[in-house]
Amino acid sequence: MSAVPSLTGRQAGxxxxxxxxxxxxxxxxxxxxxxxxxxxxxxxxxxxLACLTAGGAILVAGASQxxxxxxxxxxxxxxxxxxxxxxxxxxxxxxxxxxxAPGVGDVRALSxxxxxxxxxxxxxxxxxxxxxxxxRLIVVRMQDLKTPDIAALREALAxxxxxxxxxxxxxxxxxxxxxxDAIVIFASxxxxxxxxxxxxxxxxxxxxxxxxxxxxxxxxxxxxAADSYISxxxxxxxxxxxxxxxxxxxxxxxxxFAGASALSAWWTNSVGGEEIGALFGAFSLGGKGYAAILxxxxxxxxxxxxxSRIIVFRHLRRLQ
Amino acid sequence: MGVEIVRxxxxxxxxxxxxxxxxxxxxxxxxxxxxxxxxLKPTRGIVKIFGQDASTLDKDSITSLRRRIGVVxxxxxxxxxxxxxxxxxLPLRVMGRVEANYRAEVVELLRWVGLGERMNALPAVLSGGxxxxxxxxxxxxARPELLLAxxxxxxxxxxxxRRLLRLFVELHKSGxxxxxxxxxxxxxxxxxxxxxxxxxxxxLQIFDGESP
Ligand SMILES: Nc1ncnc2c1ncn2[C@@H]1O[C@H](COP(=O)(O)OP(=O)(O)OP(=O)(O)O)[C@@H](O)[C@H]1O
Ligand SMILES: [Mg+2]
Numbered sequence: 001m002s003a004v005p006s007l008t009g010r011q012a013g014x015x016x017x018x019x020x021x022x023x024x025x026x027x028x029x030x031x032x033x034x035x036x037x038x039x040x041x042x043x044x045x046x047x048x049l050a051c052l053t054a055g056g057a058i059l060v061a062g063a064s065q066x067x068x069x070x071x072x073x074x075x076x077x078x079x080x081x082x083x084x085x086x087x088x089x090x091x092x093x094x095x096x097x098x099x100x101a102p103g104v105g106d107v108r109a110l111s112x113x114x115x116x117x118x119x120x121x122x123x124x125x126x127x128x129x130x131x132x133x134x135x136r137l138i139v140v141r142m143q144d145l146k147t148p149d150i151a152a153l154r155e156a157l158a159x160x161x162x163x164x165x166x167x168x169x170x171x172x173x174x175x176x177x178x179x180x181d182a183i184v185i186f187a188s189x190x191x192x193x194x195x196x197x198x199x200x201x202x203x204x205x206x207x208x209x210x211x212x213x214x215x216x217x218x219x220x221x222x223x224x225a226a227d228s229y230i231s232x233x234x235x236x237x238x239x240x241x242x243x244x245x246x247x248x249x250x251x252x253x254x255x256x257f258a259g260a261s262a263l264s265a266w267w268t269n270s271v272g273g274e275e276i277g278a279l280f281g282a283f284s285l286g287g288k289g290y291a292a293i294l295x296x297x298x299x300x301x302x303x304x305x306x307x308s309r310i311i312v313f314r315h316l317r318r319l320q
Numbered sequence: 321m322g323v324e325i326v327r328x329x330x331x332x333x334x335x336x337x338x339x340x341x342x343x344x345x346x347x348x349x350x351x352x353x354x355x356x357x358x359x360l361k362p363t364r365g366i367v368k369i370f371g372q373d374a375s376t377l378d379k380d381s382i383t384s385l386r387r388r389i390g391v392v393x394x395x396x397x398x399x400x401x402x403x404x405x406x407x408x409x410l411p412l413r414v415m416g417r418v419e420a421n422y423r424a425e426v427v428e429l430l431r432w433v434g435l436g437e438r439m440n441a442l443p444a445v446l447s448g449g450x451x452x453x454x455x456x457x458x459x460x461x462a463r464p465e466l467l468l469a470x471x472x473x474x475x476x477x478x479x480x481x482r483r484l485l486r487l488f489v490e491l492h493k494s495g496x497x498x499x500x501x502x503x504x505x506x507x508x509x510x511x512x513x514x515x516x517x518x519x520x521x522x523x524l525q526i527f528d529g530e531s532p
Contacts, residue, residue, distance in 0.1 A: 022427075023403050023440055024419055028410075030401040219397050222357065223458070224387035225414035227379060317379065 029216060029233045034209040036241055039201065043245025044252070046198035047300050050191055051253030051293045057187035058289050064180035067173065073105075075150060075168040077138040082163060091136050094161040098140050101156045103149040106141040138164075198300065199307055202238065206308040209234060210315055217316070227316040235309035242304025250297030257285045257293075324363070325351050329524035331517060333466065333499060338492040340508045341501040343519035349501040350394060352519065353468045356499070357391055358382055370465075387415065390459035392469040394501075396451045398443040404454050405430065405439040411462040426461060433457050433487075434480075448475035456484060466497045473507055485510055 077094055081087045091109050098107045110118075115134050140153070150168045157164045210217065220230050261284045285293075326348040333339065333356070341349050354360040355367050358374050367374040369385055377385070390411075398407045406413075408430060412422045430439055433453040443451055452475045459467060469488070473481035485507060492498045502508065508516065513529040 021440070022405055022423070024406060024409070024423070026402055026406055028399070028402075028413075215397070216399055219399060219410075220414060221383075222359065222386060222391055222397070223411040223414055224383060224462070226383045229414055229416070 027233065027237070028220065029209070029213055029237060031237060033212045034237055034241070035205055036237075039205045039238075039241050040245040040248070042201045043198060043242060043300065043304060044249040046194050046201070047246045047249025047297055048252045048256075049249075050194045050198075050300070051250055051296050052256065053187040053190045053194070054292060054296055055253060055257055055285055055289055057184045057191075058292060059285065060180050060183045060187075062286075064177060067176055071169050071173050073142045075140045075142065075153070075166060077140060077157065078165040078167060079136045079138070079163060080165065081133040081135065085163070087136060090161065090163055091138065094138055094157065094164040097156050097160045097164075098138065098153060101149075101153040103143050104140055104153060105143040107138060109138045110136065112136065195300075195303075199303065202242075202304050202307045203311055206234065206238065206311045207315070209237075209308075210312060217319075221319075227313055230316060231309045231312040234312045235305045238308035239301060239305030242301035243298075246297035246299075246301040246304070249300075250293050254290055254293050257289065261285065324522060326519060326522050326524070328522075329519075331524060331526060333497050335465070335497050336492065336495050337515065338489065338498045338511070339500070339515035339517055340511075341499055341517045341519070342503055342508065345503065347519040348522065349519055350470055353391075353470055353499065353501055356466075356468055357389060358385065387411070387462065388465045390462065390464035390467045390496075392452075392455045392459045392467075392472045394470040394474070396443075396455040398451060398454055398458075400443050403440050403442060404435055404446065404450075407443070407454055408457045408461055410458060415462070422461075426457075429457050429461055430454075433484075449477070449480065452476055453480075453484070456487070460487075460491065464496060466499070467491060468499050468501075470501045471503075472500060473502065473504060478506070481507055482510065 077098065079087060079090050079094060095107050095109050098104055112134070115136055118137075119134065142150070150166070150170075154166050157166055217230060220233075341352060343349055351360065355362060356369065358367070358369065358377070361375070370388065372381070372385075398404075399410070402410070405426060409419070409422060409426045412426070413419070427436075427439070430436055433456060435450060435453055435457070438446060438450055441450075443454070446454065452472065456469070456472055459469065467488070472488075473484055476484065481504070488498050488500060489511060508514065515529050516527040518525045518527065
């Protein structure tokens with residue numbers, strides 16, 4: 001392979017000092033030929049929204065896990081005072097019955113004083129409650145079983161401690177559960193929708209870039225470039241655009257959650273703060289949540305690169 | 321379906337041969353070159369390239385065949401955003417070769433075609449003749465087995481045309497088959513022993529070159 005030196009009558013590499021300033025690695029597909037900034041903005045917005053829904057779903061799913069663990073193992077027995085009945089004896093009887101029931105762990109009756117404290121936030125503390133017929137509560141923690149045997153406890157109480165009312169929070173719990181599940185499913189759907197919208201935007205941009213660079217593609221083919229080589233040239237650009245957009249959107253989402261967490265911490269003591277805290281677990285996403293955001297951002301960048309590569313490759317296959 | 325530009329013609333380009341392809345403007349010279357480059361498919365008839373029927377080739381084999389062919393387009397087809405150096409180095413670059421390995425080769429060829437001072441210039445600021453030389457250098461850089469050149473001396477002065485022709489003849493002597501499309505009679509007369517393929521009215525006449 002030395003046709004050129006023989007043509008030019010010189011040995012290759014001899015007395016040749018290539019200009020140090022030689023420009024030699026310009027991308028074959030010019031960056032300016034791609035609607036780059038618009039695509040970065042679209043990707044950033046889509047990533048931001050996708051991270052928001054993913055983060056929201058993570059918060060709700062995490063919070064609902066917490067309720068499940070906390071609440072499902074705890075039941076309350078309520079004893080309503082009845083005229084002519086010794087309420088302390090009734091409480092003692094119910095406690096004794098509950099202790100004997102299968103699967104029951106810890107049983108603790110709230111004292112009259114504790115029960116009054118529970119009512120204080122609603123009734124104020126200036127009130128003398130001794131005269132009021134306040135129901136008494138017994139908190140029962142079930143043993144750490146997969147499915148606590150609440151039914152057995154209920155039967156035992158009905159047989160031996162009439163007047164004791166068992167509340168296993170089931171209804172309340174299942175409603176919250178359903179809601180949390182619905183929110184997670186809804187968020188996943190939104191997430192999918194946003195990813196597909198973004199994919200389509202990338203598709204449009206790629207096709208636009210290919211149309212704008214038709215001449216370049218043709219020349220590359222003529223000088224012997226393989227389809228895979230050409231699609232790699234496009235992929236490089238789109239991966240870079242995807243990284244820029246994805247990281248920008250992800251950073252905004254992380255900032256959003258950090259801000260919301262700070263805001264909710266400041267808020268918790270005010271009215272309504274506790275309900276929001278119960279639903280979202282104080283808005284703190286935790287390390288895992290932020291890691292998920294980073295993953296989403298990076299996955300979107302690679303999705304962008306891979307998408308454009310596939311589109312270019314398929315398009316090139318169809319050329320002649 | 322439009323009219324047939326060329327029909328009922330048959331010719332072959334032998335390895336290491338040299339021929340001019342000539343005929344009036346619009347006769348179909350560029351069309352024939354494009355058929356040989358596999359950038360056009362014949363509506364009927366067979367194109368065989370390096371012994372293979374072009375219609376049976378898949379994309380990968382077309383790619384590897386194109387690497388054995390150098391082309392100079394009538395309209396140059398330099399990439400506007402690349403410098404002269406980058407344009408000429410393109411065939412080596414798309415093969416995946418490392419830039420440091422071919423830099424000296426490219427620089428040397430550029431100096432030889434008189435573009436040593438224009439290596440960092442973009443095509444937009446090159447003169448017609450400079451673009452033509454860059455296009456020729458790009459076609460030669462990978463040392464093809466077949467060179468297809470469409471009007472390669474259309475934009476240069478007679479002196480430079482002679483030098484370029486000498487370059488093509490040297491290339492031919494070192495083993496490349498050369499096809500030069502031109503209607504420059506003076507140029508053809510400078511290399512009288514070359515075969516001449518003359519297109520006209522859709523037909524092809526072949527004149528074997530006079531023996532030197
Ligand atoms: N893609 C095409 N579709 C239809 N007709 C075409 C196409 N390309 C070229 N032609 C026609 O085919 C004829 C031959 O064109 P061609 O470019 O091969 O001529 P040429 O011999 O190279 O001429 P010139 O010397 O001017 O370069 C012309 O009439 C041209 O208009
Ligand atoms: Mg022509």
